[in-house]
Amino acid sequence: MSTRLSKRILSPAFCGLFALTFFAMPTQSARADADKYSQTLKSTVWIITSDADDETSTGTGVFVDKEKRLILTNAHVVGDSRSAVVFFPDLVNDLPKVKRKHYLDNVLKLAQPGKVVAIDRKLDLALIQLPKVPERAKVIELAESSTKTGSAVDVIGNPGGSDVLWVNSSGTVRSVYDKKFKSNHGEHEFHAVEIQSPIKPGDSGGPVVDGEGKLIAIAQSFSPQNALVSYCVDVTEIKSFLSSNWKQAPLPTKQLLDSANIKHKKHTTGHYEIEQPLSSGKSQVVFVAKDTEYFKRADVRKIWSLVSVSKEAPTSELMMRLLRQSSATKIGSWAVEKNDSGEHLVIFVAKLDATAPDEALEGTIEYVARIASAMNKELNPKTEEKTAKETLASWLAK
Structure with missing residues (x-):
């Protein structure tokens, strides 16, 4: 039995439709990513703290509770400080002003003084309460459960080595597992989301979101062996922390x-x-x-x-x-x-x-x-x- 191949000539109209569909797909995907970034950005903050020796450090956080005006971040971002200065992005036509200097020059206009109201060093989580929040700020939606290996994720952070803020990074979930380890900030134990995406100093506490823009974790640290591998605190730990009896950080x-x-x-x-x-x-x-x-x-x-x-x-x-x-x-x-x-x-x-x-x-x-x-x-x-x-x-x- 033989197979006969026949040649068919595609009409110009069909070719045009195919090309239009093919090139439209990346454009739609890029637009969706941009919309997701804009959505997540309204829940993201830049945090500045100082310790008892007046040494300043910075990090990232995410707006998680409108009624109580709560910002979630890493415990190591606030350290032993009882207070923090918090900036929401300054948006013009839904686009953020990204220069770090812009925010430092406009502290009175753009910053909010926050109080550290809860901390858990084992989970490396902390809560900052604000006196008020901007009207345009949006509480981030938490994912129902842990993400899955292979899922695409995005991270927004404020890397300390950069002159710009609100930096977006995309990556993939490598694994989800229970992790116990030591870092420069102490001993930690939590359900971790390991991602293939770089986290820089200053990105800690930043939102890690899925394809729908839901929070699946917050950035915690990067692997000392591989700078492209990062560890994040899973949403199940975040929910447990938010619903627990809060414990204040000890005074320095x-x-x-x-x-x-x-x-x-x-x-x-x-x-x-x-x-x-x-x-x-x-x-x-x-x-x-x-x-x-x-x-x-x-x-x-x-x-x-x-x-x-x-x-x-x-x-x-x-x-x-x-x-x-x-x-x-x-x-x-x-x-x-x-x-x-x-x-x-x-x-x-x-x-x-x-x-x-x-x-x-x-x-x-x-x-x-x-x-x-x-x-x-x-x-x-x-x-x-x-x-x-x-x-x-x-x-x-x-």
């Missing part, structure tokens, strides 16, 4: 020390050093950690004092004494650590609720100093001073 250590009028200086390690006076007229050096530690939603502030440094490991007798005293102290415990030089450090450590008031911090510093000073006397007894006659006799006896 420096701000708390200043509020309590505790004299301090910044150590070379970045921690805060305090010369705590004692009733004996002497003083004991106490350190307060520059950053808070956390587990899930529990935040603690570390306070410690160094008692002794020795090349030799502590004896079993000393270890038992430290163990017994640890069980008897009201707060804190003894720790023995080994530094890079191979020396053994005996330290008294207390961990205080990081949201506790400055009076609690002041009392804990005093308590740590008293316990450390008492042990210091035992481990480092003062050499008895000899009289001139006793010194002469000891020298002659040699």
